[in-house]
Amino acid sequence: MNIDKLASASFTEEAIQLGKQAKAAARRLAVLSSEDKNQALQLMADRLEAQSAFLIDENQNDLNAAKKAGITGAVLDRIALTSSRVQSMAKGLREIAALPDPVREIVKMWRRPNGLQVGKMRIPLGVIGIIYEARPNVTADAAALCLKSGNAVILRGGSEAHHSNQAIGKVLQAACGETAVPQHAIQVVQSTDRALVHEMLQLESYIDLIIPRGGEELIRAVVANSKVPVIKHYKGVCHVYVDIDAELDMAERICLNAKIQRPSVCNAMETLLVHEAIASEFLPPLIAKYRDAGVEIRGCDKTCALVPGIKKANEEDWTTEYLDLILAVRVVKDMDQAIAHIEQYGSEHTESIITTDYRRSKQFIERVNSSAVMVNASTRFNDGGELGLGAEIGISTSKIHAFGPMGLEELTTTKFIVFGDGQIRE
């Protein structure tokens, strides 16, 4: 008897069970009032705080296991729950409750010559599967964003946070149970076996969207195996281009902020492009400040000629997402060359031009097709909260369905609504 096959069949069943329950819950969620959903979110927040000790206890099991497995540093820290982190999860839930409900919004409406009134109305996607790394806070955030947008969610977090995720899930579900929200609106996968993830990815009849959050390897594996649509977020190789007409003080302020304020995130600048006419004035003092802040510079030939002791950038540097205090710098002939560089090496994530020239600001905005294109602002603003979406479930770098930060609206779709007086087709 083939154990593999047996095991796989049982995972298929388990996944289908999750999917069926989620789909049934999604039908009921789709027609709930905003008040009902907000009441559940508020109660979820209250209960997370009230059960803080339980959550921290359960988290201790994960931390102990992680330490035994030799996990340390930033990764261990990401898994850890403290009372202030639980409070901040609860705060996040209350913020989501306060956001406008996108469901049943009528996006537009028009009239046809035959008198039909036609419109588009927002509706939930249905069932969303989230596959993520060992970050317990994602369990609460993602559940809340999906609930507010009327979607049922199946959460599958990293196994290193298994006990924490189960505990958070239990608290959230119990809170929902006291409200109008259906029991299976939020489901946290119990199995830690990857076979179950594989089975989830086959459920195109039950799951409408998969959002993987984590490293590129995880995301590529999900894309390669999924029959369910996937919204993916690959890397961010973000550029700032400092134009000949830039105000240099502003340019310096933005360049320092875009690299240093939080280098480990996808919207941090990785490559700086500088117009050749201002490079000798602009770069040396900026690079001195970068060095004071511990930033390693990798420069093109011209950059290296301007400032002594700079490591020469190689071809790979232009495509690397360092996520660290390292910056590639290139001197370019003009905006055309900057845009050509961005098209050749960039990742269509975030690019900013620093300029005082009206025409070039407009051209840069129109010609660069990244998920966020900016004038005189730090790339660090490409974030759902900063752009005004309220909260985000991720940043999409694929152009299908959503491009850039995904907020509540991006967790919905639209249906056509048609009001007639007996019209038929001739």
Next chain:
Amino acid sequence: MNIDKLASASFTEEAIQLGKQAKAAARRLAVLSSEDKNQALQLMADRLEAQSAFLIDENQNDLNAAKKAGITGAVLDRIALTSSRVQSMAKGLREIAALPDPVREIVKMWRRPNGLQVGKMRIPLGVIGIIYEARPNVTADAAALCLKSGNAVILRGGSEAHHSNQAIGKVLQAACGETAVPQHAIQVVQSTDRALVHEMLQLESYIDLIIPRGGEELIRAVVANSKVPVIKHYKGVCHVYVDIDAELDMAERICLNAKIQRPSVCNAMETLLVHEAIASEFLPPLIAKYRDAGVEIRGCDKTCALVPGIKKANEEDWTTEYLDLILAVRVVKDMDQAIAHIEQYGSEHTESIITTDYRRSKQFIERVNSSAVMVNASTRFNDGGELGLGAEIGISTSKIHAFGPMGLEELTTTKFIVFGDGQIRE
């Protein structure tokens, strides 16, 4: 030596070549003016007409091969090009030229408390792959819709129309060559081997979206094998629900139209639901008219009791897309039961309520989440042209990116645009 492997490697190369060329063309297309694109579309239309004899000659090769292969009837007719069909392709292209250009439309714009002006601007998706059956007119239509929306397209039509598609592609490309549109904006795949299709589906670095048009089997195979996002169109099991308060004349007119006007298409009604209180008045005369029109009725027990000689519907009938002069009829207790039926058996395509009751019209619109939900109108209106989108490249039944008819707007995405005055993140 393994011939299979050799062959596959050469297809990989061919597909990558197509992808690279398309991606380069897409970059140039994205920044073309509407005038440049419209000029190309007009010229494409002129040249199709001027080369009508050449197209019909080439089509003859396909027709001869098809006849040899025993293809007859409707399938053979679909492949055939006549001078009036070429004219109608040209007319389609001119209509697309006359539609508004969605590219660079600023969809909305808002201001953040820190003074950042943030907006969303429409941009093309990039490269679109269309995989379709043997319908030569799709080659021209799809190419025109993609071009107008600023996308490069790779067209892979059914091999039974191979010569026709190659000829149409040649004419369209030659016309583009005389305009600002880049050479590889429109590419028609030359190989008829399915291995090339498989390779296309792996090109997530070059192709942004795959749209399969054809039977369910083709679409499922594409979904199962594609790393590129797919927008799919499965079946349409469309319902009309005739409410207790329906105006019966109007209801009859709509029911006849929804079933009979063109039974072979996805937005034709497949199941009729009738409120029990009006069934005995409404159904017998309607069913008599259906029978006069050659429609076979498959009814629930109550329907069979009302009209003699009706075949009893089985469970399978409720989920079947007949695409033919067959109609399933069920008498229901009320709107709740009608909606429950639609949720259990429907395909989320198109549903219409016939009623004079204000409250139920509003509830039906809000509670039924199909791609088009209608009041007092024929399901046959769920069509891009009829709803006012101008033209359509297909009807999506998945909720990601687009739900329902896809026009030019649905072939675009939006990027965030951000205008600052030196803002940085604190």
